[in-house]
Amino acid sequence: MKTIKVLSALFLAFQLTAYAQEKNDSNTPKTYAEISVKEGGKWVGQKYEGGTFKNVTSLKVPKSHWDHSFFIRYEGPGWESNKVGYRLYLDWRNAIDIFGKVTDSLVLSKVGQDGFESYHHMSSWGMDILKAGKALGIGSIGRFSGNEVLHFKEVDSTFAKVENGTKSSSVTVTYNGWKTAEDKIDLVSKLSIAPNERHTKHTIKASKKIKGICTGMVKFKDVELVKKESKNKKWAYIATYDKQTLVPDNLGMAIFYKVATVEAQPESQYDHLLVFKPTKKEVTFYFLGAWEQEKDGIKTKEEFYQYLDQKLAELNQTNKI
Template sequence: MMKKIPYLFILALGLLGACNQGSNSATSTDAISLTVKNPADFARKDVLLKVDISRIAAKHPGFDGQGYRLTSGADLPFQLNDLDADGAPDEIAFLADLAPNEEKTVSFVRLGEGESLPEFKKRTQAELSHKTGGKWEDRKYIGGDFQNVQSLRVPPEHTDHSFFIRYEGPGWESDKVGYRFYLDWRNATDIFGKKTEDMVLQRVGLDGFDSYHEPGEWGMDILKVGPSLGIGTPGTWLGDAALRVETTDSVFCAIPLNGVVESMIRTRYAGWKAGDQKVDLTSELTIGAGSRMTRNDLTLSAPLPNLCTGLVKLDNAAVLKDDGSRPWGYFATFGNQSLAEDGLGMAILYRQSDLIQVTEDKNSHVVVLRPDQNKLTYYFLAAWEQEPGGIRTEEAFRQYLDDTALELGQPVSIEIN
């Protein structure tokens, strides 16, 4: 039986072969394919694969990713990602299922005249919505209506509970789970537990500022964050406590991707006061279809001794750790720790080579990590027992984490033919 394994962010690993251009026969942009190889002895479902368009164009001049279907026996869900918002796609992201040790060919098939792209179910979403048409009074936004936007420079008047941003920050989701973070001085990440595989964020918080704290047909906010790191919140470890990204000169948040298989939120924190240092920090939060995991790619403008993340400390939760034998490790908690008073598993996954220490402060379990050339990548995830097919036992959650860490250490390869 094929196991459900979360997505990976995969880079194309090679460029093989070449095609000569011709005017009447197959041209270099007519015969393009990828060879996708699973190196592991287990199956993978909903693997998110990504290929830079420039690397394909290096072997197939003129290729820009547009006007093609992706097929491997059947059409594969995919999207074109314009990461720098210049109007031209930079990479192709697509989903594939792979059997153990399978090598699969994925072909680019030109659309015929008048042919449209297949429609794929939307399985991820990212959004940012704030009020317009009202006015600021004493750091509260009075009146107005919510409007979704592609980006926002956070106004200086904005703080916690300003009633300006819908559910207080940007949100992102897959067909498994949703997340949000507070786009204010708290800058902490929260969980939206989902009872459905449909996209739901577009209707959360419209009927009342805190309505999502109550159970709804779609789900609810299931985490008590308070002054903690919530789940996966970035920060730095200052001797005996974690410091979130609280004091900054300015914050700019954007939605670069809101696609059928992948979505992203990019936030730039200018002038973060991290102890005695002041640095700029960029965070890119990405989620893929069929996955509970959020990937956080952090970039610093100048070195810091460490970056940290972690999980809120809650009662009734067992602590789970990996055995340290694999390239990717995890720190997790599991128990009746949700605001619905039922089962919730949370985890941080990190490269063992980045780990400085696992520690704690008054509010959080803290994973302290070492940036490499001012960059750091880690993942976080939440598994709520009420999600469709939810994980209900500590043993099942540990097995899921072991499987996930194993897959992160055995990435799928892609060759361009």
């Protein structure tokens, strides 16, 4: 009888320990978004000299800010899950870059504290793996003129904010007075990420209907673009998988979109594009990066496209992933 009581006590202790561990895991944040800017220094032309970084929850981008101004840590807001991280260049380029992670810990608060160069090299958490160049990177917004992608060179004001919750983290950017060609609009862009997921949900809303609003991803020479629609042609994706990182090694990239929202799929000099139909309604799409060095990640092209097909089926059934 005594032995049974001891075993029962040990089993109960094991159950309580497992429960406590599970509860602790569920309470541990698995997403994070931030924007960090310098204070205590000064602007010299379009460069910010001196100062130290401080996290803020919102930012109205100074008129002096341009690319490589050294004002915003890693050049814009960042967001991550326990699988992957992203950053948005909060300047005229407006491209989205990928932080590949070799850990399932949240790392963005450590990135770029010592300047721009360090995160372009492998560290204990991973590195910046995508070279966006003059392209949109992955999943960002531009306007296709028919010949080229117009970025955000003329904007009256840009306002960004970040939010962190238990179910997701997000970055919202409001562009007031974005001028391209003969049009001027306001555009709101919300980027959000959920725990245990690679994809970012991107919802955009324009203040008026104009042709050419687009998203896309950077294209690399000799890397095949794969396109697939669901059987009922409700959702679809475009994707690439190959050695397309700065390492270099294998990276899969994809954008999922609602077929009814897209007008055309042209190629620009630097991007595989999806051009949306003119609308003032919200448009939602999803994009993701899957790096071969990710912890417990996708290692082959076959695994990557199986993963995309599963996500496509999920979208087809539930209209969300």
